[in-house]
Amino acid sequence: NAGVTQTPKFQVLKTGQSMTLQCAQDMNHEYMSWYRQDPGMGLRLIHYSVGAGITDQGEVPNGYNVSRSTTEDFPLRLLSAAPSQTSVYFCASSSPRSRDGSLYFGPGTRLTVT
Amino acid sequence: AQTVTQSQPEMSVQEAETVTLSCTYDTSESDYYLFWYKQPPSRQMILVIRQEAYKQQNATENRFSVNFQKAAKSFSLKISDSQLGDAAMYFCAYRIPFYGGATNKLIFGTGTLLAVQP
Numbered sequence: 583n584a585g586v587t588q589t590p591k592f593q594v595l596k597t598g599q600s601m602t603l604q605c606a607q608d609m610n611h612e613y614m615s616w617y618r619q620d621p622g623m624g625l626r627l628i629h630y631s632v633g634a635g636i637t638d639q640g641e642v643p644n645g646y647n648v649s650r651s652t653t654e655d656f657p658l659r660l661l662s663a664a665p666s667q668t669s670v671y672f673c674a675s676s677s678p679r680s681r682d683g684s685l686y687f688g689p690g691t692r693l694t695v696t
Numbered sequence: 697a698q699t700v701t702q703s704q705p706e707m708s709v710q711e712a713e714t715v716t717l718s719c720t721y722d723t724s725e726s727d728y729y730l731f732w733y734k735q736p737p738s739r740q741m742i743l744v745i746r747q748e749a750y751k752q753q754n755a756t757e758n759r760f761s762v763n764f765q766k767a768a769k770s771f772s773l774k775i776s777d778s779q780l781g782d783a784a785m786y787f788c789a790y791r792i793p794f795y796g797g798a799t800n801k802l803i804f805g806t807g808t809l810l811a812v813q814p
Contacts, residue, residue: 615801617804622806623806624804624805624806624807625804626804627801627802640801674741684731684746685741685743685802687740687741689738690740690741692739
């Protein structure tokens with residue numbers, strides 16, 4: 583049981599490049615989400631999904647795109663990277679059968695945009 | 697809008713001593729959950745403890761306990777017998793329960809960096 587996995591662990595991009603951060607979970611969780619972590623700002627929600635085919639925006643969605651074609655996978659796409667997107671990105675999942683909605687986090691991806 | 701405030705950016709504690717990390721939040725909901733997450737240098741987010749607002753009894757998990765004051769909207773974390781491995785960033789977080797179409801959105805504080813001195 584791998585839990586939540588993210589790839590890559592580290593990435594350096596040039597301004598204007600695009601890339602996809604991968605996230606997968608093997609716990610059959612319907613809910614998945616992406617957060618970014620910046621110094622002094624905690625974690626902020628980018629996008630989330632309540633099931634395959636259903637996604638919605640979080641607090642800071644601009645510059646990011648998501649899709650959810652399967653229960654297991656929830657990739658995050660950076661359309662045209664900007665230095666402001668330098669951050670640590672976390673994918674998380676949870677089950678609606680869990681009343682408190684405890685999140686299971688992946689190990690994070692550190693992204694640097696130059 | 698719900699907000700979570702951690703007013704202590706950094707804290708320090710001697711090994712084996714007790715330390716309390718503060719967290720306040722703002723909400724108009726009556727039913728909700730509060731969490732403390734630990735983030736060690738490995739970057740992995742680890743759930744430390746959770747508290748349901750309807751439960752008056754303070755949650756405890758081994759050396760970790762909370763002081764939940766619902767009227768004051770305060771949710772502090774007490775770490776007893778501090779160990780070197782407790783050194784980490786600690787985040788307080790809030791969410792409403794899963795019902796009525798609620799999402800799985802957590803609202804996080806800005807974190808408290810805890811150093812443990814040997």
